[in-house]
Amino acid sequence: MKEIELKVDGMSCEGCENRIQKTLKEIDGIERVVADHVKKTVKISLVSDVEIDTLKETIEDLGFEVVD
Numbered sequence: 001m002k003e004i005e006l007k008v009d010g011m012s013c014e015g016c017e018n019r020i021q022k023t024l025k026e027i028d029g030i031e032r033v034v035a036d037h038v039k040k041t042v043k044i045s046l047v048s049d050v051e052i053d054t055l056k057e058t059i060e061d062l063g064f065e066v067v068d
Contacts, residue, residue, distance in 0.1 A: 006059070008059060013037060017037050020035040020062060024059070027054065031046065
């Protein structure tokens with residue numbers, strides 16, 4: 001299993017975390033998502049290959065900013 005950690009700005013509460021987690025879990029190949037608004041991170045566990053650009057675009061479409 002592959003794990004990716006992204007830095008994400010704009011999360012301010014558990015509601016933000018839940019929106020990101022729920023939306024990313026709908027993508028095929030993603031097994032687990034843990035968003036943390038305090039640490040400003042999103043950890044994604046993959047069971048199959050998913051393009052990192054797809055993950056970034058999905059998060060940014062929700063109104064958050066992925067920081068490289």
